[in-house]
Amino acid sequence: MIRLYDTEPSGSCHKVRLLLSLLGLDHELVPVDFHGGEHRTPAFRKINPFGEIPVLVDGAITLRDSQSILVYLARRYGDESWLPLQPEAMARVMQWLSVAGNEIQNGPNPARRAVVFGRKFDLAAAQKASHRLLTVMDAHLRDRDWLAADHPTIADIACYPYLAVVPEGSVDLTPYPNVRAWIDQIESLPNAVPMPRQPAPTPD
Ligand SMILES: N[C@@H](CCC(=O)N[C@@H](CS)C(=O)NCC(=O)O)C(=O)O
Numbered sequence: 001m002i003r004l005y006d007t008e009p010s011g012s013c014h015k016v017r018l019l020l021s022l023l024g025l026d027h028e029l030v031p032v033d034f035h036g037g038e039h040r041t042p043a044f045r046k047i048n049p050f051g052e053i054p055v056l057v058d059g060a061i062t063l064r065d066s067q068s069i070l071v072y073l074a075r076r077y078g079d080e081s082w083l084p085l086q087p088e089a090m091a092r093v094m095q096w097l098s099v100a101g102n103e104i105q106n107g108p109n110p111a112r113r114a115v116v117f118g119r120k121f122d123l124a125a126a127q128k129a130s131h132r133l134l135t136v137m138d139a140h141l142r143d144r145d146w147l148a149a150d151h152p153t154i155a156d157i158a159c160y161p162y163l164a165v166v167p168e169g170s171v172d173l174t175p176y177p178n179v180r181a182w183i184d185q186i187e188s189l190p191n192a193v194p195m196p197r198q199p200a201p202t203p204d
Contacts, residue, residue, distance in 0.1 A: 002027040005047070005055040007034040009117075011109065011161030012066040013054040014195045015100075018186075019070055019157050021193045023077050067097045070154040082154050092148040096155030103133045108162040111169025116198045123169075130171045134179055137163075141178035145185060152189060160186045164195040 002020065006013040006029045020027050032038050032053050040051045048055045048064040055062065056069045058076075063069050074082035084090055107129035110121035137159075140147070148155035164183050167173055173180055187194045 003030050003057040004028070005030045005032050005039075005044075005053050005057075007032050007053060008196055009198060010034070010053060011165065011195060012052075014161040014193075015066045015158050016054050016056060016069050016073070018160065018193055018195075019073050019078075019082075019154065021191050022157070022189060023073060023082075024191060025073070025077055065101075067101055067158055070097070070158055074154050081149075081151055082157075084149065084153070089149060093153045093155045096147045097158050099133075100155075100158035103129070104159060104162050107133050108166045108169055108171065111171055112162065112165055112198075113169075115170050116168050116201055118201070127169065127171050130166060130169065134163075134166070134171070134173070134176045138176040138178045141182050145182070147182075152186070156182070156186055161195040165197060168198055168200075 002025060004013070004016055004020070004027055006017070008031075017029070032044070034053070038044055039048075039053055045051055047057070047062055050064060052064065054066055054069060055064050056072070057063075058072075061072070063072055071083060083093055107126055109126075110119070111123060111126035111130050113119040114121040114123040114126065137147075144150070146152050146156055147159060160183065163179060164187075186192060
């Protein structure tokens with residue numbers, strides 16, 4: 001049985017939940033007490049020395065990092081469409097996996113963590129980075145339906161969760177119609193599970 005160390009509000013964990021569901025793979029979610037700091041304990045660092053979730057365990061294989069887990073699941077259990085092998089096609093997917101690990105992790109993610117979870121990030125800088133990213137993505141999606149191919153790939157899965165909840169970081173998605181259509185399209189895939197939305201924070 002595949003096990004995923006997980007916490008519900010995490011977009012990084014959701015990438016993995018989404019692909020597991022799209023591929024119809026039986027799995028067990030192992031909830032990690034994120035607010036209690038379970039991911040930083042010595043016991044957890046034995047499965048991920050970086051002290052981060054998600055972590056996927058499949059038999060004897062333990063993997064950290066959501067992008068690497070998507071690569072593994074796509075190659076091990078998916079057909080070739082999720083991660084094409086032809087050099088250029090694969091590189092086009094990897095370009096967006098890097099965006100998921102960099103521009104999205106440094107824009108939409110901290111903006112949301114600042115607004116929803118009260119974490120100390122530079123909100124204005126994260127919002128500015130989010131708009132820069134969304135401008136590029138909206139232009140990229142103007143004449144295509146999916147990020148890296150003419151069909152969904154793990155590039156779309158990796159980029160989806162934090163963009164679906166970008167308004168939670170007080171980043172308006174209205175000016176980006178192509179990104180909004182792309183989000184709807186991912187959520188309409190057979191067996192897709194939407195990224196859980198958080199309630200708006202209550203004012204003090
Ligand atoms: N590169 C990692 C990043 C994962 C990540 O940042 N996970 C967050 C939860 S969403 C985490 O565990 N952060 C540790 C912390 O804030 O202490 C991935 O893509 O899986």
